[in-house]
Amino acid sequence: xxxxxxxxxxxxxxxxxxxxxxxxxxxxxxxxxxxxxxxxxxxxxxxxxxxxxxxxxxxxxxxxxxxxxxxxxxxxxxxxxxxxxxxxxxxxxxxxxxxx
Amino acid sequence: xxxxxxxxxxxxxxxxxxxxxxxxxxxxxxxxxxxxxxxxxxxxxxxxxxxxxxxxxxxxxxxxxxxxxxxxxxxxxxxxxxxxxxxxxxxxxxxxxxxxxxxxxxxxxxxxxxxxxxxxxxxxxxxxxxxxxxxxxxxxxxxxxxxxxxxxxxxxxxxxxxxxxxxxxxxxxxxxxxxxxxxxxxxxxxxxxxxxxxxxxxxxxxxxxxxxxxxxxxxxxxxxxxxxxxxxxxxxxxxxxxxxxxxxxxxxxxxxxxxxxxxxxxxxxxxxxxxxxxxxxxxxxxxxxxxxxxxxxxxxxxxxxxxxxxxxxxxxxxxxxxxxxxxxxxxxxxxxxxxxxxxxxxxxxxxxxxxxxxxxxxxxxxxxxxxxxxxxxxxxxxxxxxxxxxxxxxxxxxxxxxxxxxxxxxxxxx
Numbered sequence: 001x002x003x004x005x006x007x008x009x010x011x012x013x014x015x016x017x018x019x020x021x022x023x024x025x026x027x028x029x030x031x032x033x034x035x036x037x038x039x040x041x042x043x044x045x046x047x048x049x050x051x052x053x054x055x056x057x058x059x060x061x062x063x064x065x066x067x068x069x070x071x072x073x074x075x076x077x078x079x080x081x082x083x084x085x086x087x088x089x090x091x092x093x094x095x096x097x098x099x100x
Numbered sequence: 101x102x103x104x105x106x107x108x109x110x111x112x113x114x115x116x117x118x119x120x121x122x123x124x125x126x127x128x129x130x131x132x133x134x135x136x137x138x139x140x141x142x143x144x145x146x147x148x149x150x151x152x153x154x155x156x157x158x159x160x161x162x163x164x165x166x167x168x169x170x171x172x173x174x175x176x177x178x179x180x181x182x183x184x185x186x187x188x189x190x191x192x193x194x195x196x197x198x199x200x201x202x203x204x205x206x207x208x209x210x211x212x213x214x215x216x217x218x219x220x221x222x223x224x225x226x227x228x229x230x231x232x233x234x235x236x237x238x239x240x241x242x243x244x245x246x247x248x249x250x251x252x253x254x255x256x257x258x259x260x261x262x263x264x265x266x267x268x269x270x271x272x273x274x275x276x277x278x279x280x281x282x283x284x285x286x287x288x289x290x291x292x293x294x295x296x297x298x299x300x301x302x303x304x305x306x307x308x309x310x311x312x313x314x315x316x317x318x319x320x321x322x323x324x325x326x327x328x329x330x331x332x333x334x335x336x337x338x339x340x341x342x343x344x345x346x347x348x349x350x351x352x353x354x355x356x357x358x359x360x361x362x363x364x365x366x367x368x369x370x371x372x373x374x375x376x377x378x379x380x381x382x383x384x385x386x387x388x389x390x391x392x393x394x395x396x397x398x399x400x401x402x403x404x405x406x407x408x409x410x411x412x413x414x415x416x417x418x419x420x421x422x423x424x425x426x427x428x429x430x431x432x433x434x435x436x437x438x439x440x441x442x443x444x445x446x447x448x449x450x451x452x453x454x455x456x457x458x459x460x461x462x463x464x465x466x467x468x469x470x471x472x473x474x475x476x477x478x479x480x481x482x483x484x485x486x487x488x489x490x491x492x493x494x495x496x497x498x499x500x501x502x503x504x505x506x507x508x509x510x511x512x513x514x
Contacts, residue, residue: 021456099375
């Protein structure tokens with residue numbers, strides 16, 4: 001049976017960057033997922049570029065997907081630019097989807 | 101890690117209003133061109149119907165589409181909110197009424213175009229003010245700020261020159277400078293405003309659509325330096341009638357554009373996305389055309405044939421560089437706007453389509469190829485002054501534009 005941390009990661013995989021059609025986990029946008037004992041979830045994430053036009057949509061999508069998990073209490077999304085996103089943060093699946 | 105939440109997205113209805121108006125103007129401009137093809141093919145460009153059509157396509161379509169795109173792109177590219185959205189809607193209304201009446205009076209009674217022209221000017225000035233107030237709040241200006249800021253300055257000069265032309269026409273004052281003002285109006289509008297704007301936003305959109313990473317940006321400074329000094333020198337040479345200075349200006353513009361092409365090719369080589377989207381590929385093709393046309397203009401100037409080919413050359417530059425770039429990017433921007441409007445609240449809750457699924461991509465390659473062929477046919481027709489060839493090319497082009505409009509508007513049904 002999956003623990004909450006795993007469930008959060010699974011839910012995040014349903015959030016796709018609509019331009020690249022790759023989920024935020026495989027795209028390497030999720031830096032950290034913190035789950036407290038009281039089921040508060042804090043997600044630290046980035047975007048491929050600070051001027052991403054899908055900024056609000058993707059961060060809201062991340063929040064909605066985690067809020068959709070029954071056990072979660074409070075959900076916080078921290079968007080950070082440091083360290084900056086780089087291709088090395090992508091998973092092999094993500095790179096494959098880009099034709100790499 | 102420093103948390104930052106910077107939601108700067110614009111109310112989608114604002115850019116969409118501009119873009120919808122722009123497509124209406126595009127279709128109208130094409131109908132006017134079709135109805136007056138024979139006169140234009142005979143080498144007469146300065147007739148009321150052509151003025152009307154040219155301003156419908158340049159102001160009604162390209163400028164309105166560019167404004168709409170800027171309302172969307174400026175907040176994300178410069179990480180700052182639009183200064184006042186309400187003011188933006190009022191600006192849309194003023195500019196739309198201004199352009200519609202301006203094109204109408206240019207067609208029916210050009211001597212009465214001053215007041216609608218002033219209304220258009222007011223709309224554009226409101227836009228410039230909006231952008232000035234927005235860019236002012238940008239934390240750290242970048243090279244993009246220089247490109248977009250200079251493009252806006254060129255837009256102001258273009259409009260100022262345009263209004264001066266209408267004033268000269270109405271009063272007869274400054275008739276001896278009419279030719280120079282007309283040339284400067286074209287220079288600042290076509291190579292100044294549009295080219296600098298496309299350069300600036302390309303530096304944001306090319307890496308974004310190709311997912312390029314780790315590319316150098318130092319070349320952008322040279323692009324800016326060469327191109328802007330080329331614009332200034334060409335502008336001055338037009339008024340002091342100095343051919344050496346004019347050649348120097350054209351050379352600098354050519355160097356600036358060539359460095360830009362080279363820089364974009366470097367960015368593309370650093371891409372992660374192996375297979376590029378078709379509309380975006382055509383935006384890159386447009387850069388190639390722009391470069392070739394700058395080279396052609398320079399060669400024709402040196403061989404003293406520029407006056408013979410000026411009309412066809414400007415037409416081709418307008419269509420194969422500016423229009424092709426704008427249409428290609430609109431194929432990306434419109435689905436994005438509509439997707440944001442319809443699905444941004446659904447992402448993470450329900451399955452949402454990708455941006456690629458919002459648009460029929462299969463039609464892009466044949467449609468854009470047809471567009472290029474049609475423009476080349478019109479170019480030949482204008483160069484050879486062949487009415488029948490012009491009518492064929494313009495007919496294909498008008499159909500292509502109508503299909504493009506239909507394809508883009510179909511996104512709104514998704």
